[in-house]
Structure formats: C-alpha cells, structure tokens
Amino acid sequence: MFSLTELLSASTHPGYSRPCGFPALLLTAFLFCRIIKTVVKTFKYFFGVRFEVKGLENFEVEGPAIIVSNHQSILDMMGLMEVLPDDCVQVGKKELMYAGTVGLIIYLGGVIFINRKSTTSAKMVMAEVAKTMAADKVKVWVYPEGTRNCTGDLLPFKKGAFHLAVQAQVPVIPVVYSSFTTFYNPKKNLFTSGKIKVEVLPAIETKGLTSGDVSDLTDRCFRTMRETLFRLSGCPSEAKDSS
Numbered sequence: 001m002f003s004l005t006e007l008l009s010a011s012t013h014p015g016y017s018r019p020c021g022f023p024a025l026l027l028t029a030f031l032f033c034r035i036i037k038t039v040v041k042t043f044k045y046f047f048g049v050r051f052e053v054k055g056l057e058n059f060e061v062e063g064p065a066i067i068v069s070n071h072q073s074i075l076d077m078m079g080l081m082e083v084l085p086d087d088c089v090q091v092g093k094k095e096l097m098y099a100g101t102v103g104l105i106i107y108l109g110g111v112i113f114i115n116r117k118s119t120t121s122a123k124m125v126m127a128e129v130a131k132t133m134a135a136d137k138v139k140v141w142v143y144p145e146g147t148r149n150c151t152g153d154l155l156p157f158k159k160g161a162f163h164l165a166v167q168a169q170v171p172v173i174p175v176v177y178s179s180f181t182t183f184y185n186p187k188k189n190l191f192t193s194g195k196i197k198v199e200v201l202p203a204i205e206t207k208g209l210t211s212g213d214v215s216d217l218t219d220r221c222f223r224t225m226r227e228t229l230f231r232l233s234g235c236p237s238e239a240k241d242s243s
C-alpha cells in the first residue's frame, strides 16, 4: 500500500504518473498550497470578481472527506482558493502536470494526477488514495463532471469521487459555485466584473454504504448540487424542469 505522501512524491505505482526525483511530500504540498492560496486570493481584485461564501462550517467534519464541486472554467481556481481547507489536495487530469511553470506549481501544490484516458489507471490511483487518506488525514477535492462546463447547468457526474468516498467510508461535502454565464464567456470574449456565490453544503455520510450504493449516492449529490446551482444562479424554474 502506498501512503498519500508516497503518491505525492516519487511513486512507483504502475498507474501513477508523478515523475521521480521531486521532493513533493505532503507537508511541503500543504505549505506550498498555502502560498498559492494567498497569491491566487489576490487575483479577484484585479479581475473584479467578488465572492459571497456560505456554509464554510460544513468543512469542519471529523477526519478526512471527499469534496465535490461544479467546474465551469479556469476561474474556478480563484473560487477554489477562496474556500480551500488547509488539509486538502485536489484530483486533476495528468496533462496539467506538463503545463510548464503552472504544471510545476500545481505539482508542488500536491495535486493527485489521474489519466482520464485510462479508466483502469485512474481507478487504481483513486483506490490507493481511498486506502490512505484516513491515515494521512486529508480531504480530497474532485470535480465530478470530469471536465469544464460553462453552460449554467451540470454535466452528468462521473462516479470516481463517490467510489472513493465509499471505499474510504468518508463523507462527501458538496460545494456549489453560481453560474458565471452572465459575466464570463470565453467564446464571446465576455469577461466583466461579477459576483460568484459559493455554498458549502452539509456533509453526506457514507458509513456503511457499499459499492452497490454508489449510483444512488452520485444521484443524490447531483440533484442537491443542481438545485443549489439554479438557486444560487437565480435560474428560472423551467430550466430545472427541462432535465
């Protein structure tokens, strides 16, 4: 079994693609992440983005947890840093690791990279995380849509995060960011100042659940988060009914 520290450092895990030789231990990652957080939190002043955050107390669960949130665009990195708990690492696609300086920063920040092109490899990495997150007392942040989606709605959720929560028997904490569509649309070159509402929802327990319950757990989180997304975005009720 690999500890999360090993996963974050020079892992020899067959499904893991972290290159050898980098001293990215967990503590270093947390420290580094604090620096990233402090820097990225200043970006909102340059971009004219304001955050209204509710429910931060819901992060205060005993022990580790899986945090799931909607993923609209690169702006989410500002939203992430606005609420990110100190003892938390994120799951990201492995291509980010090769994004030059940003890739190095993300790598040192402790991101757990998965290969989305190989389900077996991604599942293997997540299974290792499930085994070790309790011992390492970390929260793991996953974007269950698996890709960016700036349509004002949610994409169907992938189940990896929920398998992870059930395997580790840890709660799922949903976090929802209101839609950016009114002030940010890269296709239309629209980026004005705007407010992003963020809500950290109460934890959903998984103690006693088995792999047979993953689909229900996924659906429950999806429905709760979609309802919250529409409410936070002031979306008309017809949009909810169109699903």
Ligand SMILES: CCCCCCCCCCCCCCC(=O)SCCNC(=O)CCNC(=O)[C@H](O)C(C)(C)COP(=O)(O)OP(=O)(O)OC[C@H]1O[C@@H](n2cnc3c(N)ncnc32)[C@H](O)[C@@H]1OP(=O)(O)O
Residues within 6 Å of the ligand: 036, 040, 071, 077, 080, 090, 091, 092, 093, 096, 102, 105, 106, 109, 111, 114, 115, 116, 117, 118, 119, 120, 122, 123, 126, 127, 142, 143, 144, 145, 146, 147, 158, 159, 160, 161, 163, 164
């Ligand atoms: C300069 C300043 C710098 C600032 C720095 C900021 C730092 C922060 C960086 C933050 C990085 C953010 C990165 C964001 C991303 O990269 S999002 C993209 C990557 N993340 C994800 O993809 C996560 C969500 N995806 C999943 O959970 C998927 O399920 C995945 C595990 C990846 C597998 O996907 P895929 O191959 O598409 O397979 P399916 O989802 O279709 O699943 C197939 C079947 O397998 C079952 N399954 C899935 N996972 C597991 C598991 N862990 N254990 C067991 N079984 C699993 C799944 O249920 C399917 O089976 P059924 O159909 O249900 O029978």
Ligand SMILES: CCCCCCCC/C=C\CCCCCCCC(=O)OC[C@@H](O)COP(=O)(O)O
Residues within 6 Å of the ligand: 040, 043, 047, 071, 073, 074, 075, 077, 078, 093, 096, 102, 146, 147, 148, 149, 191
């Ligand atoms: C013009 C707006 C600029 C806003 C800048 C906001 C602050 C940016 C902070 C840090 C920048 C570097 C962070 C890089 C991390 C990128 C995370 C990301 O969004 O990855 C995409 C991935 O999930 C899914 O990929 P696809 O949607 O499948 O491909």
